[in-house]
Amino acid sequence: MDAEITVSELTPDLAPAVVRLCDGALDLPEDATEADALVDALWTRAAADRPVFALGAYRGAELVGVLIGSMSAADPRLGHVDLVAVAPEHRRRGAGRALLAGAERQLADRGAAEVLLAGNPPYYAWPGIDVRYTPAVCAALALGYQQDRTAWNMTADLSYDESPALRSTQAAERRLAGQGVTVRRAEPADLPALAAFARSTFGGAWDGELAGSVGRPGAGCHLAERDGEVIGFAAYGSSRPSWFGPMGTAPAAEGSGIGGVLLRRCLRDQHDMGLESAQIGWVGPVPFYSGSSGARIERVFFLYRRTIEN
Numbered sequence: 064m065d066a067e068i069t070v071s072e073l074t075p076d077l078a079p080a081v082v083r084l085c086d087g088a089l090d091l092p093e094d095a096t097e098a099d100a101l102v103d104a105l106w107t108r109a110a111a112d113r114p115v116f117a118l119g120a121y122r123g124a125e126l127v128g129v130l131i132g133s134m135s136a137a138d139p140r141l142g143h144v145d146l147v148a149v150a151p152e153h154r155r156r157g158a159g160r161a162l163l164a165g166a167e168r169q170l171a172d173r174g175a176a177e178v179l180l181a182g183n184p185p186y187y188a189w190p191g192i193d194v195r196y197t198p199a200v201c202a203a204l205a206l207g208y209q210q211d212r213t214a215w216n217m218t219a220d221l222s223y224d225e226s227p228a229l230r231s232t233q234a235a236e237r238r239l240a241g242q243g244v245t246v247r248r249a250e251p252a253d254l255p256a257l258a259a260f261a262r263s264t265f266g267g268a269w270d271g272e273l274a275g276s277v278g279r280p281g282a283g284c285h286l287a288e289r290d291g292e293v294i295g296f297a298a299y300g301s302s303r304p305s306w307f308g309p310m311g312t313a314p315a316a317e318g319s320g321i322g323g324v325l326l327r328r329c330l331r332d333q334h335d336m337g338l339e340s341a342q343i344g345w346v347g348p349v350p351f352y353s354g355s356s357g358a359r360i361e362r363v364f365f366l367y368r369r370t371i372e373n
């Protein structure tokens with residue numbers, strides 16, 4: 064007879080085992096290849112900013128499934144499941160159900176009234192469940208979650224030199240220079256000004272993503288300034304090396320081509336890191352990304368939520 068499934072909280076020294084499990088259990092290759100970066104962002108780095116926990120599902124002594132969850136930094140009533148994965152040979156035997164139940168208990172104990180199967184920026188692996196993870200969609204519905212939103216990514220093709228995503232930015236940068244606008248790579252010393260610009264112009268939670276991008280290996284950020292004032296930025300790699308975003312241009316400077324230049328500078332970096340494509344995450348202005356880089360809508364995510372007792 065099958066050994067019972069038990070769920071217990073994992074300690075950070077087990078991160079390599081969690082990465083190995085995700086590597087084999089995230090069915091989409093683009094996710095499996097970034098398992099290491101994902102676990103690092105969602106568990107290790109996120110723990111500096113918000114309550115985070117990791118659960119393991121064991122069958123006997125074998126780790127067969129993992130879940131990473133967190134509380135929303137913005138709203139103490141909301142808890143998130145950031146990642147859940149069960150080894151393919153152990154599916155449909157209750158591990159996913161047991162992990163979700165364990166996460167709901169953990170989040171209720173921390174004061175959550177609702178659980179979201181949705182990304183918890185600034186550290187997130189996906190905006191929600193990729194529709195191609197159809198078993199996860201089925202599991203969410205079976206466990207009483209309701210879909211409340213849809214989100215999508217765009218893919219920028221970096222695989223050939225003539226790709227619109229790799230179009231030169233030189234002429235546009237010369238034109239911007241004529242208007243007193245300088246474009247350059249952001250350095251760690253720029254972080255306070257960048258974060259202040261992002262907060263005052265767009266609100267929201269971009270401080271963390273900027274801190275995760277500027278000057279970190281596998282990540283980066285470019286900015287535009289006029290008279291020493293930041294008027295736009297674009298960042299990539301804060302949670303995942305192949306993901307682009309966030310970006311923003313001051314409303315007064317919109318339409319001058321700054322956004323396209325900043326976007327393509329980042330995509331050029333990602334190409335130089337050896338990536339064949341980049342994911343423009345949780346979009347956003349589709350016509351802008353399509354026009355500036357030839358990106359196409361590709362990954363689609365359903366976001367789920369469920370009220371819990373606490």
Ligand SMILES: CC(C)(COP(=O)(O)OP(=O)(O)OC[C@H]1O[C@@H](n2cnc3c(N)ncnc32)[C@H](O)[C@@H]1OP(=O)(O)O)[C@@H](O)C(=O)NCCC(=O)NCCS
Pocket residue numbers: 088089090128146147148149150153154155156157158159160161189191192193196197198199200201202203205206
């Ligand atoms: C989603 C996942 C974690 C579910 O794990 P699991 O251990 O198979 O889940 P359970 O056995 O507890 O299933 C719970 C219920 O979900 C539903 N379900 C799960 N897989 C299903 C499938 N392939 N088809 C239809 N329903 C399914 C069923 O109602 C099931 O209950 P039942 O078996 O009693 O009918 C697993 O499929 C997985 O790891 N997928 C790849 C990673 C992934 O998609 N993660 C989310 C990324 S955003």
